[in-house]
Amino acid sequence: MTDDIVKSVRQFIGEHVQDGELGDDHDIFATGSVSSLFAVQLVMWVERSFGITVHPTDLDIENFRTVNHVVRFVEARRAAAPA
Template identity: 50%
Template sequence: MTSLTTYAIEEQLVEFLTAKTKVVWEPDVDLFASGVVSSLFTMELVVFVEGAFDIAVEGPDLALDNFRTVRAMSALVTRLRVEPSGV
């Protein structure tokens, strides 16, 4: 797996979110508290994150808090890209 910086991950996430919502997001803004996206949008985020970063988001990692901010998603991606499969 190629190495991605936190900045590169956040940049891809912001690009996706901006394209979908027409809002430019800062890394620490709560997407759901903003009222711009709903919890249903989380599934779109999951599908994007899995495809864009070649990871599987399963079980406890599907928690809404992991998708609340760009920074939280970036941390999730970084962790899942480092952990061996099946852990």
């Protein structure tokens, strides 16, 4: 995983979680750490911050559930992007 991506995702999510503990595998949706509106904000932030497009088929909670899930999603989209 790219350290810059991890740090960026961790910081963004950390600014929005309502509990004090945010590990990279902390399930922010299952624990109620964020509101459902945050899911939309997170998707929009990912698109803007990393220059990728999140397609309707990508809108699976598994892609955005934890810091690590978001990082893997971003890395996969970047790897699949045409050079």
